[in-house]
Amino acid sequence: MSISKTNRLSLVEQVVSQIETLIESGEWEIGSQIPPEMDLIKQFDVSRNTLREAIRSLVYAGLLITKQGKGTFVKSSSALGVAFQRRIQQSSLFETLEVRHALERQGAQLAAIRRDQEDIEKLRFHITACQKAAEAKDIKAYEEADIQLHKSIMCSSHNALLIDLYEHMEDSVHDSIHQLAGMSSDATLHLSIHCNLVEAIIDQDVNRAIDSVNGYIAQFKKFID
Amino acid sequence: MSISKTNRLSLVEQVVSQIETLIESGEWEIGSQIPPEMDLIKQFDVSRNTLREAIRSLVYAGLLITKQGKGTFVKSSSALGVAFQRRIQQSSLFETLEVRHALERQGAQLAAIRRDQEDIEKLRFHITACQKAAEAKDIKAYEEADIQLHKSIMCSSHNALLIDLYEHMEDSVHDSIHQLAGMSSDATLHLSIHCNLVEAIIDQDVNRAIDSVNGYIAQFKKFID
DNA sequence: ACCTCAAATTTGTAGGATGATTGGTTCATT
DNA sequence: AATGAACCAATCATCCTACAAATTTGAGGT
Numbered sequence: 001m002s003i004s005k006t007n008r009l010s011l012v013e014q015v016v017s018q019i020e021t022l023i024e025s026g027e028w029e030i031g032s033q034i035p036p037e038m039d040l041i042k043q044f045d046v047s048r049n050t051l052r053e054a055i056r057s058l059v060y061a062g063l064l065i066t067k068q069g070k071g072t073f074v075k076s077s078s079a080l081g082v083a084f085q086r087r088i089q090q091s092s093l094f095e096t097l098e099v100r101h102a103l104e105r106q107g108a109q110l111a112a113i114r115r116d117q118e119d120i121e122k123l124r125f126h127i128t129a130c131q132k133a134a135e136a137k138d139i140k141a142y143e144e145a146d147i148q149l150h151k152s153i154m155c156s157s158h159n160a161l162l163i164d165l166y167e168h169m170e171d172s173v174h175d176s177i178h179q180l181a182g183m184s185s186d187a188t189l190h191l192s193i194h195c196n197l198v199e200a201i202i203d204q205d206v207n208r209a210i211d212s213v214n215g216y217i218a219q220f221k222k223f224i225d
Numbered sequence: 226m227s228i229s230k231t232n233r234l235s236l237v238e239q240v241v242s243q244i245e246t247l248i249e250s251g252e253w254e255i256g257s258q259i260p261p262e263m264d265l266i267k268q269f270d271v272s273r274n275t276l277r278e279a280i281r282s283l284v285y286a287g288l289l290i291t292k293q294g295k296g297t298f299v300k301s302s303s304a305l306g307v308a309f310q311r312r313i314q315q316s317s318l319f320e321t322l323e324v325r326h327a328l329e330r331q332g333a334q335l336a337a338i339r340r341d342q343e344d345i346e347k348l349r350f351h352i353t354a355c356q357k358a359a360e361a362k363d364i365k366a367y368e369e370a371d372i373q374l375h376k377s378i379m380c381s382s383h384n385a386l387l388i389d390l391y392e393h394m395e396d397s398v399h400d401s402i403h404q405l406a407g408m409s410s411d412a413t414l415h416l417s418i419h420c421n422l423v424e425a426i427i428d429q430d431v432n433r434a435i436d437s438v439n440g441y442i443a444q445f446k447k448f449i450d
Numbered sequence: 451a452c453c454t455c456a457a458a459t460t461t462g463t464a465g466g467a468t469g470a471t472t473g474g475t476t477c478a479t480t
Numbered sequence: 481a482a483t484g485a486a487c488c489a490a491t492c493a494t495c496c497t498a499c500a501a502a503t504t505t506g507a508g509g510t
Contacts, residue, residue, distance in 0.1 A: 261459075261460055261461085262460075262461070277461090280461095291460095291461065291462090292460090293462060294459080294461065294462095295459095295460070296459090296460060296461075297461080
């Protein structure tokens with residue numbers, strides 16, 4: 001019986017791992033061009049095939065992007081976003097909204113428990129931005145402020161994994177939401193719920209925070225139908 | 226302005242796409258061995274390098290797994306799991322538990338709303354298995370039954386994305402949970418909460434289902450401290 | 451029946467050759 | 481001098497052959 005399933009890593013996996021480290025450590029900055037194949041072959045001391053299989057893996061995962069004739073560039077430091085995007089595209093907006101509901105409810109609950117002074121200031125800033133955009137009837141600005149508000153709420157949860165999941169999901173979901181944005185009939189209701197949510201988080205009223213999230217998600221579900 | 230960013234797909238990307246389709250459509254069943262490289266070279270009419278880069282991409286994404294000397298096998302139909310697991314491994318058990326809380330609470334809520342007769346039968350089967358394992362003091366069997374019960378609950382939500390996320394999370398969390406399993410002092414309490422949860426779902430009592438989830442997650446958090 | 455070892459199968463790695471794309475340079479024409 | 485065509489260099493894309501390493505299979509001998 002083997003203690004480790006696959007104790008020995010293949011050369012390709014080793015190269016992939018090294019490149020991942022280079023990206024995550026920031027040694028290869030996002031957006032920058034990485035050395036050409038021939039240089040990397042010498043650097044890692046592997047054949048062209050091995051290197052290319054490693055590069056191609058990371059391209060598929062969304063960490064790198066290659067452009068023929070130009071070079072290979074660092075695109076992202078996390079593979080989660082691309083994978084999420086692929087998966088969400090296969091899901092209905094309804095399903096995605098329910099998962100978003102799960103994350104936002106938890107985020108609001110934790111935010112109400114753990115928000116610190118810095119969080120409160122950010123929340124107040126963004127809810128004010130929402131109000132101003134609503135008064136100015138600037139739908140585009142309102143959407144942007146709304147997204148920033150939601151991200152601030154999630155950040156107040158102080159759970160990095162939760163924040164990460166939400167951010168990657170947000171990227172993918174935003175486009176879909178945008179389509180429905182025009183029909184925001186009662187933005188005032190939408191805004192009032194958000195105000196209520198922010199107040200609940202600041203007051204550390206967990207139940208009211210959760211109820212607020214349930215409220216605007218329910219409102220959203222009506223739109224979709 | 227380019228209508229399509231990269232209108233032309235590379236050969237590797239085309240092969241990847243075709244293989245993805247074969248997997249998602251079920252033509253290549255999960256767990257089955259795919260044709261050897263030489264056959265696929267003829268099938269897709271590409272060189273070995275091109276094919277291998279495509280295969281390697283899907284291996285990295287977690288859809289395939291290659292074993293030297295044996296062959297290549299279909300591991301999963303979703304790339305989300307691997308990316309998710311990679312991210313989870315960088316998180317603390319506490320953070321992961323809170324995200325699990327988010328998913329399980331939502332799963333329980335939706336299950337209480339949408340569970341059908343088939344779901345009820347599965348739930349009853351697995352809760353009975355839990356009880357039997359508890360009576361027999363068989364910790365290992367209890368853990369397995371517990372996992373199956375939780376998966377059944379999630380499946381009752383009838384949200385494929387939610388189920389997908391939970392399943393992949395479950396895999397990563399299970400090991401960590403296993404470490405703490407020995408100290409399950411009050412398994413009876415744990416079991417009673419689960420019974421309560423299943424009853425609530427069957428009775429379509431949404432609030433009681435949510436409270437049950439909150440209950441055993443809170444119990445879990447105590448263990449971690 | 452059991453063991454040994456060679457052959458076949460399959461993936462892993464290496465290295466070379468050529469094509470395709472991009473960006474820049476050179477140079478002749480206007 | 482400005483323009484544009486032709487050329488060239490860098491880089492990735494694809495294909496090819498060859499050999500190595502791991503696994504399974506089966507023939508052959510004990």
